[in-house]
Amino acid sequence: MTTVQDLRRKIDDRTAVAAVVGLGYVGLPLAMELCEAGYRVIGYDVSERVCALLMRGESHIQDIPAAQVATHVRSGKFLATTDAARLGEADTVSIAVPTPLAKTRDPDMSYVVSASDTVAAHAHAGMLIVLESTTYPGTTRELLQPRLEARGLTVGADVFLAFSPERVDPGNPVYHTKNTPKVVGGVTAACTEVATAFYRSTIDTVVPVSSPEAAELVKLLENTFRSVNIGLVNEMAIVCDRLGVDIWEVIDAAATKPFGFMKFTPGPGIGGTASRSTRIIWLGRCGRSTTRRDSSTSPARSIPRCRTSLSRRSRGP
Ligand SMILES: NC(=O)c1ccc[n+]([C@@H]2O[C@H](COP(=O)([O-])OP(=O)(O)OC[C@H]3O[C@@H](n4cnc5c(N)ncnc54)[C@H](O)[C@@H]3O)[C@@H](O)[C@H]2O)c1
Numbered sequence: 001m002t003t004v005q006d007l008r009r010k011i012d013d014r015t016a017v018a019a020v021v022g023l024g025y026v027g028l029p030l031a032m033e034l035c036e037a038g039y040r041v042i043g044y045d046v047s048e049r050v051c052a053l054l055m056r057g058e059s060h061i062q063d064i065p066a067a068q069v070a071t072h073v074r075s076g077k078f079l080a081t082t083d084a085a086r087l088g089e090a091d092t093v094s095i096a097v098p099t100p101l102a103k104t105r106d107p108d109m110s111y112v113v114s115a116s117d118t119v120a121a122h123a124h125a126g127m128l129i130v131l132e133s134t135t136y137p138g139t140t141r142e143l144l145q146p147r148l149e150a151r152g153l154t155v156g157a158d159v160f161l162a163f164s165p166e167r168v169d170p171g172n173p174v175y176h177t178k179n180t181p182k183v184v185g186g187v188t189a190a191c192t193e194v195a196t197a198f199y200r201s202t203i204d205t206v207v208p209v210s211s212p213e214a215a216e217l218v219k220l221l222e223n224t225f226r227s228v229n230i231g232l233v234n235e236m237a238i239v240c241d242r243l244g245v246d247i248w249e250v251i252d253a254a255a256t257k258p259f260g261f262m263k264f265t266p267g268p269g270i271g272g273t274a275s276r277s278t279r280i281i282w283l284g285r286c287g288r289s290t291t292r293r294d295s296s297t298s299p300a301r302s303i304p305r306c307r308t309s310l311s312r313r314s315r316g317p
Pocket residue numbers: 021022023024025026027044045046047050096097098099111112114115118132133134135166167168169170272273274275277
């Protein structure tokens with residue numbers, strides 16, 4: 001049996017052990033879905049506090065009920081640990097560590113670098129490794145692949161490496177980890193095949209793409225689309241305010257167009273760590289900004305206008 005066939009068999013019969021590195025907004029919901037799909041899951045986090053809390057059957061993530069964590073801890077399906085050596089037991093590793101902004105406003109890759117070092121130190125033949133953190137195109141191949149190869153593991157033959165962007169939307173009552181389609185791009189065709197099979201066992205729809213770079217750019221396109229449109233609608237709110245027109249009336253009327261328009265509403269900022277990092281990732285990679293002002297992240301400018309618009313709206317037409 002080849003390495004690919006062996007891993008696929010373990011995925012199919014759920015004897016694969018799944019690890020999740022980073023048990024935050026992204027990692028904990030994924031870990032819970034993997035438990036629900038029938039895997040034994042090792043959650044590795046550097047935070048003693050987070051691991052202790054989870055092992056007590058509590059939850060620090062609003063979308064994950066404590067009862068769900070407690071059930072999987074009690075049954076032995078879920079372990080939260082700060083012991084990196086436990087990653088050696090895993091057949092699959094999904095990395096969901098933060099990519100915040102550094103003081104210099106560059107993407108702070110130190111968490112991804114540190115997690116990559118840890119995973120590489122415990123990697124073994126037959127392991128699937130997937131990076132999920134929002135990042136610049138090229139990260140999977142530039143940061144993870146050399147670390148695995150330094151251990152003598154050939155990507156695509158001994159180990160399988162892919163990028164799969166996380167799309168979690170905390171607090172969304174409709175879309176959660178299981179029913180949000182997941183894009184997967186592997187370093188080789190075998191990597192994409194194994195990563196697709198793994199996520200298909202847990203998530204309703206998986207969308208394979210041809211490379212990790214394509215998958216990395218999917219996330220940046222999605223976040224850029226969101227930032228640009230929030231910036232646009234915040235500018236429209238300012239224009240409407242100056243003209244004495246109700247922005248909500250304009251948005252609601254525009255949203256009746258059945259094609260070529262997607263409704264965005266004014267707000268104090270774009271929200272979400274992934275979105276905030278995106279503009280900086282672009283600047284870091286492209287070296288310059290295309291806008292002089294960032295309307296999408298300007299609470300000082302947009303909050304007073306939103307307040308006015310909302311109070312107008314609550315008064316009715
Ligand atoms: N939160 C969102 O809405 C959202 C949405 C889409 C994408 N993302 C992206 O997903 C990634 C994870 O974000 P998050 O919101 O889950 O972060 P988070 O801060 O909620 O959780 C990250 C966890 O990783 C742990 N951690 C940090 N370094 C570690 C290491 N070296 N090894 C193991 N654990 C480590 C932290 O202790 C923390 O518990 C980021 O790249 C983010 O941009 C987040």
